[in-house]
Amino acid sequence: MSTAQERPNQPLQYLNGRINLLQLKEHFKGTFLDLVSSQSTGSKALVWDKQLLSPLNLIVEYSSLRERSVDHMFHLDTEFVVNSDIPCYVFVVRDDYSVIEMLARIALKCKSSLAAGSMTFSLIFIPRKSTVGLRLLQDLGAVHLFKKIESLHIDLIPLDSDILSMERPIDFRECFVEELTDLSYEVSKSLMTLQALYGPFPRVFAKGRWSCHVCDTVKRMIRLVDKSFTSQPSQIDAVVLLDRTVDLITPLVTPLTYEGLVDELFGINYTVTQLPADRFPEDEGKGNKQKKVTLNSSDELFTDLRDLHFASVGGYLSRRAKNLNVVMDERHIAQSVSQLRVFVAKIPHIQVTKRSLGLHTTLAELVKEVIDDVAFSELKSQEQKFLEEVDHDRINDYIEKLIGRQGDIKSILRLICLQSQVGNGLKIKVFEHYKREIIHAYGVQHIVTFHRLESAGMLRIQQQASKTYSSLRRSLKLTRQVDVRNAEDIAYTHSGYAPLSVRLIEQLIVKPGVGPISWKRVDDSVMRLIPGPHTEFSPRSEQEGVDTTNEGQKLILVYFIGGVSFGEISALRFLSQTEDSIANFIIATSRLNNGNKLMESMLSTRTS
Amino acid sequence: MRVEETLDHEIQEERKKLLVKARSDFQSGGCALSISLSEDYIRLYEKQRELEESLGNRFNMTGLSVTDTLEKCFIHHRAKEAEYIRKEFRISDNQFYWTKIKTLAALHDWAELDKL
Numbered sequence: 256m257s258t259a260q261e262r263p264n265q266p267l268q269y270l271n272g273r274i275n276l277l278q279l280k281e282h283f284k285g286t287f288l289d290l291v292s293s294q295s296t297g298s299k300a301l302v303w304d305k306q307l308l309s310p311l312n313l314i315v316e317y318s319s320l321r322e323r324s325v326d327h328m329f330h331l332d333t334e335f336v337v338n339s340d341i342p343c344y345v346f347v348v349r350d351d352y353s354v355i356e357m358l359a360r361i362a363l364k365c366k367s368s369l370a371a372g373s374m375t376f377s378l379i380f381i382p383r384k385s386t387v388g389l390r391l392l393q394d395l396g397a398v399h400l401f402k403k404i405e406s407l408h409i410d411l412i413p414l415d416s417d418i419l420s421m422e423r424p425i426d427f428r429e430c431f432v433e434e435l436t437d438l439s440y441e442v443s444k445s446l447m448t449l450q451a452l453y454g455p456f457p458r459v460f461a462k463g464r465w466s467c468h469v470c471d472t473v474k475r476m477i478r479l480v481d482k483s484f485t486s487q488p489s490q491i492d493a494v495v496l497l498d499r500t501v502d503l504i505t506p507l508v509t510p511l512t513y514e515g516l517v518d519e520l521f522g523i524n525y526t527v528t529q530l531p532a533d534r535f536p537e538d539e540g541k542g543n544k545q546k547k548v549t550l551n552s553s554d555e556l557f558t559d560l561r562d563l564h565f566a567s568v569g570g571y572l573s574r575r576a577k578n579l580n581v582v583m584d585e586r587h588i589a590q591s592v593s594q595l596r597v598f599v600a601k602i603p604h605i606q607v608t609k610r611s612l613g614l615h616t617t618l619a620e621l622v623k624e625v626i627d628d629v630a631f632s633e634l635k636s637q638e639q640k641f642l643e644e645v646d647h648d649r650i651n652d653y654i655e656k657l658i659g660r661q662g663d664i665k666s667i668l669r670l671i672c673l674q675s676q677v678g679n680g681l682k683i684k685v686f687e688h689y690k691r692e693i694i695h696a697y698g699v700q701h702i703v704t705f706h707r708l709e710s711a712g713m714l715r716i717q718q719q720a721s722k723t724y725s726s727l728r729r730s731l732k733l734t735r736q737v738d739v740r741n742a743e744d745i746a747y748t749h750s751g752y753a754p755l756s757v758r759l760i761e762q763l764i765v766k767p768g769v770g771p772i773s774w775k776r777v778d779d780s781v782m783r784l785i786p787g788p789h790t791e792f793s794p795r796s797e798q799e800g801v802d803t804t805n806e807g808q809k810l811i812l813v814y815f816i817g818g819v820s821f822g823e824i825s826a827l828r829f830l831s832q833t834e835d836s837i838a839n840f841i842i843a844t845s846r847l848n849n850g851n852k853l854m855e856s857m858l859s860t861r862t863s
Numbered sequence: 864m865r866v867e868e869t870l871d872h873e874i875q876e877e878r879k880k881l882l883v884k885a886r887s888d889f890q891s892g893g894c895a896l897s898i899s900l901s902e903d904y905i906r907l908y909e910k911q912r913e914l915e916e917s918l919g920n921r922f923n924m925t926g927l928s929v930t931d932t933l934e935k936c937f938i939h940h941r942a943k944e945a946e947y948i949r950k951e952f953r954i955s956d957n958q959f960y961w962t963k964i965k966t967l968a969a970l971h972d973w974a975e976l977d978k979l
Contacts, residue, residue, distance in 0.1 A: 659961030661930060687896050695929035695952060699882070699904040702897050 273810050274490050274841060276413045278452055283409050284315045290407055291345060292323040294377045299343035300327035302335065304354055307347060307381055309525040310412050310422060331357060337365050339374065347379045350388040359395035369400045377403040382410050382441070410445040411843055414526050415551045418824065419843040421445070422525065425856040426845035427499055427817045430465060431711040432857070438845060439465055442816055443472035445843070446494070447480070449812070454489035455794045456812075460763065460774060463498035463787035465816050470496060470790055477794050491841075492809040493772055495760060499817030501785055502756040503713055504724075506850050507673040508638055510822025511739070511750045513568050514550070514561040516622050518821050518849050526551045534617055548614065556611040562825040564739040564747050565626065568619050576612055579605065635750070637670060642734050642752050644725060647678045650685050658692045665854040667693070668704070672713040677724045680717030703859035711857070712786075727784050731758040745826040757826040759785065760813060764838045772809070809838045818848030879908045903952055907932060910951075914944060929954070930962055937966035 291301070301320065303311070308330075317328075329335055331348065348354050358378070368374040380388070384406040392398040411419040421441065429435045446469070450456060455477075461470040499506070509519055521528045532546040552558045556575065560568060582605060589595045625631055637653045640646065651674065657667050671689050675681045681689070694701050708714040728734060733753050737746045745761070746753035762777040774782065774789050782789060813827060824842055831839045846852075886901040911924040911932060918939060924932060929952050936945035949959050967976045 655955075655957050656961075659957045660965070661962075690896060691900065691953075692955065692958065694900050695903070695954065696958065697930075698926070698928040699901065702900060 273808075273839060274453065276416055276419060276841065279411065279419070279449070280314055280413045282448075282452060283412075284319070287311075287315055287407060287409070288319060288323055290379060290405060291320070291325065294345050294403060295343040295375060296324075297342060298324050298326045299345055300329060300338075300341045301325050302329045302331050302344055302346045304331050304346075304348040304351075306349055306351075309527070310409070311347070311381075313412055313414065313525060314409065333357075335361065337361060337374075339365075339368065342373070343375050343377075345377050345379060347381065350380050350383065350385045352391070355388055355391050356395065359392060359397035362397040362400040363395075366400065375402045377401055378405065380404070380406040382406070382408050408444065408448070410441055410448065412525075414847070417552075417828075417841045418847070419445075419841070420847050421845045422847070423845050427711070427848065427853055428707065428856045430498070430817050430845075431500060432707045436468075439469050439472065439816070442469050442496075442814065442845065443476060446473050446814070447476050449491070449843075450477075450794070453491050454487040456491055456494045457489050458493040458772065458791065458793055459496065460493065460772070460789075460791045461496040462759065462774075462782075462785065462789040463496075463501040463816075465498040465500065465787075466496035466814075467788050467790050469816065470792065473794070474792065490810065491812050492838075494812045494814060495763065496814045496816065497756055497759070498787070499815070500712060500787055501759070502754065503711075504642075504673065504676045505749075505754040505756055505823060506818065506820050506848060506853050507669045507676065508642070508749050508752055508754075508822070509635060509850065510748055510820060510825070511565050511635075512561070512748050512822060512825040513563050513565055513619075513622075515748070515821040515825065515849070516565055516626065517550070517618065518847075519851065520622060520625050522852075523550060523821075523847070530618065530621065534621060535614075548618070554611055556608065556615055560615060561821075562748075562828050564742065564750070565619075565622065566739050568615075569623075570740075572612065572616055572619060575608070576616075579608055579612065634666065634670075638673060639734075639751060641670070641673050641677050642728075644677055644728070647674050648682060648685075650688055654689070655692070658689075658696050661696055664693070664697050664701075664858070665851050668708070668854050668857075669850045672708060675714045678717065679721045679723050680715045683716050686714075686716050700859040704857055707857045707859075713857075723784050727755065727781065730778060730781055731755065731762070733758065742829065745829050748822045748826045748829070754820075754823045754826050755785075756815070756819075757823055757830060760827070761830055764809070764811065764836075808836070810841070811838045812841050812843060815842070815844040818846045818853065819844040820849050821847065879905060882908075903929065906951065910944070910948065914941070930958060933959070933962050934966050937963055938970065 291299075320328075325345075327338075327341060331346065331354065337344065346358060348358065362369065362376055365374060365376075369376060378384075378401050384404060389398065389404070392401075398404075410421055412422060414420050414422075423429075423438065423441075426438060430438045446456075459470060459473070461467050510516065514523070517523060517528055521530060527547050527549050529545040529547055532543045535546050550557055550561070560571060563571060582601065585601075586595075586598050589598050633653065637651070651670070654667060654670055654674075657670075671681075675686075680686075690705055693705075705714065731753070732746075733755060734751055735744065735746050735753070737744055737751055739747050739750055744753065745757055748754065759777065759781070762781065763774065764772050764776075774791055808831075815823070819842060827840045827842060830836060882901055882905050886898055886905070889897040889901060907929055911927065914932070914935070915924055924935065927935065929948065933945055933948050933954065936942075936948065945963075948954065964976065967973075
């Protein structure tokens with residue numbers, strides 16, 4: 256674990272300190288530390304499942320582990336060897352077949368000292384232990400060698416002051432292709448954790464089959480907890496559950512916000528992105544090929560930049576650089592001692608801003624290199640054509656060309672799925688042509704990829720001509736001309752396309768008019784056209800009255816089951832700052848996703 | 864999915880057997896396109912074997928897609944086989960020429976490229 260990592264330490268300004276998601280972090284940290292120290296009073300070693308390092312890194316820092324007499328840390332991998340001088344080992348692991356096998360191997364090697372009690376092993380499963388996992392450990396003959404086997408339910412990880420995510424790698428696939436109920440159970444559980452910390456939710460809204468399923472589960476879970484739970488004041492005014500089946504279009508479209516593009520081009524995982532180190536002169540000579548950069552709201556400049564359309568980023572950076580120069584020049588003007596003192600007090604802030612400006616200027620250059628390329632603008636204009644229903648009913652030349660060149664399969668599939676989404680399915684001839692071409696070009700394993708895309712509804716054969724997308728496009732104004740430098744509508748996030756999911760939320764809450772938030776505010780026809788049932792309920796009992804909500808701006812938690820993109824997050828942030836807005840948002844999701852990550856999880860991974 | 868299992872196997876013959884099984888699954892499931900595509904690959908494996916042998920077993924073609932195989936034909940100047948693949952698997956002109964251009968450019972065979 257790193258010792259000093261930048262962390263979000265201030266709630267975002269627009270949330271006006273309404274909610275502190277760090278409370279959740281503290282909660283997880285506390286339970287984790289207690290669990291670790293309960294294993295043994297003396298010196299101990301933690302052995303980490305590598306996959307858990309990034310998430311846990313955001314929750315607990317090394318110094319607090321030291322305080323609980325954790326004197327050693329190891330990675331759990333094939334090179335790990337037990338040192339007999341350390342009396343107690345705590346393994347922090349996922350419930351995964353290969354991990355459990357490895358654990359059993361290690362335990363069986365130390366069988367004699369474990370039996371004699373000169374050494375103890377214990378296990379902490381995150382986010383939980385399963386019967387299958389324990390059974391496997393038993394079959395391998397190792398279960399009795401562990402002194403304690405526990406599980407710790409860390410689900411939603413606060414990634415920023417307004418974002419919570421489970422970061423489950425194949426969330427979309429497990430939910431919508433394999434239809435595993437695991438994920439919806441985890442979501443329900445996490446909603447219970449949030450209610451325990453922030454008070455019961457006065458209202459819950461759900462749209463989509465999986466969201467409604469979660470809604471039912473939460474209802475049942477609430478009945479099981481004791482009554483004291485409902486007496487807490489509610490910090491969150493409403494919850495909106497949306498699952499990805501409600502809007503399969505948005506993740507396919509490339510966002511053009513700063514953070515969205517960085518994520519598309521370089522990937523952001525647990526707030527960290529990896530950039531080519533040779534572009535950062537101060538890092539030269541360190542020998543690393545990749546430079547890791549943490550992107551979150553603790554970086555003041557990034558907070559301003561992240562939601563801007565990329566076209567505005569350059570101008571903003573240069574204005575900030577000029578301002579900084581003005582401030583720096585004050586040292587020449589400063590004459591009296593007191594003036595100097597004022598200047599000196601500003602120095603730390605100046606240095607931080609200077610470093611951050613340097614970083615984002617380089618990062619913006621890196622992004623610009625890619626999007627200035629013809630390939631990117633061709634792709635973007637093809638996306639826009641489909642969204643505006645231009646030539647979406649026949650075999651597309653651009654897609655043909657990409658397949659011919661054996662371009663990146665993920666972006667090709669994204670386009671094909673987009674074509675299918677806007678046309679409410681592909682004509683059978685078009686579909687079969689694409690499938691044949693792709694399987695010929697990329698291999699027979701993609702029969703599986705196609706099967707998965709079809710099961711998830713991303714791709715389908717047109718049954719009968721229907722105008723679902725056209726009608727939605729009209730009634731929700733999904734495409735429109737925007738001035739991206741001077742954004743007036745959420746459509747700026749994708750240069751002329753407004754995310755359907757966020758438009759739905761806009762209808763639910765921002766629409767001017769009186770009366771409580773309700774699905775009734777949304778046009779009936781819209782609700783019918785968007786797939787999946789909808790429901791709403793109040794976890795607080797009727798006697799207490801629903802109207803315990805705060806005056807003015809409401810605080811709404813939007814929970815995206817099956818992933819959310821940075822473009823959608825920017826759109827929500829924008830929405831909460833518009834004049835008509837009656838709400839601020841915090842976002843929870845099973846994964847921060849983008850089209851590439853989503854396709855990656857659908858691809859048949861067996862490489863030939 | 865049988866198709867995924869197929870790809871676990873290093874040995875071409877094993878792959879083929881599994882793919883034949885997959886085809887029969889598709890048959891019982893009634894997926895016409897998947898049947899024809901898996902048949903394509905079964906025939907492709909035969910062709911790849913032939914090619915490997917004629918090239919003196921120096922090149923392992925296991926797991927290559929139709930287009931990849933076509934590319935290999937161009938690299939080794941097997942115009943006849945390339946033409947066979949084009950016909951047999953109904954390769955579109957688009958795909959055929961893109962692959963050819965790509966390969967010739969990579970081989971710096973400008974003379975041949977000019978002829979197109």
